[in-house]
Amino acid sequence: MKQQMLQDFERAHNRMLRAAQDAFARSVVLPNGWGAWEVIAHIAAWEVEGSQRIPALLAGASSKDYDTTEFNANALAQAQGQMFEQLEAALRQSHQRLISLLDALDARHFNDGGLVHDWMLASINHSNEHAQALEEAGS
Numbered sequence: 001m002k003q004q005m006l007q008d009f010e011r012a013h014n015r016m017l018r019a020a021q022d023a024f025a026r027s028v029v030l031p032n033g034w035g036a037w038e039v040i041a042h043i044a045a046w047e048v049e050g051s052q053r054i055p056a057l058l059a060g061a062s063s064k065d066y067d068t069t070e071f072n073a074n075a076l077a078q079a080q081g082q083m084f085e086q087l088e089a090a091l092r093q094s095h096q097r098l099i100s101l102l103d104a105l106d107a108r109h110f111n112d113g114g115l116v117h118d119w120m121l122a123s124i125n126h127s128n129e130h131a132q133a134l135e136e137a138g139s
Helices: 002-025 036-058 068-079 084-103 117-138
Strands: none
Touching: 002 036, 002 084, 002 117, 036 068, 036 084, 036 117
């Protein structure tokens, strides 16, 4: 299960990144007003959050309910002034840190009911949803 989830996560990430690069090059704007810049900025923030939250969960922290609107607004505010290429580089770094963290975890955490399982599924779906939206908006 672990290796399959990591592969699915990597595929979803790469799909989203390709879609964002293409959307940025073509100045695609989604119906919600977001473009590739916003997608990359907020995905990077969620991956940083994952790198911090997953170890906390494994150490016994309780689950956390996120106000995604607030989280995303804060992510975009923190990214202000950065060029797309800077955000893309930051995303690549945060993604690699998250992959390294996940790769070092015991496989049991990836099983259904494991502490990482739900986070991974949500992250895979999240990247795929953004990729699809950018792909469809750009076609």
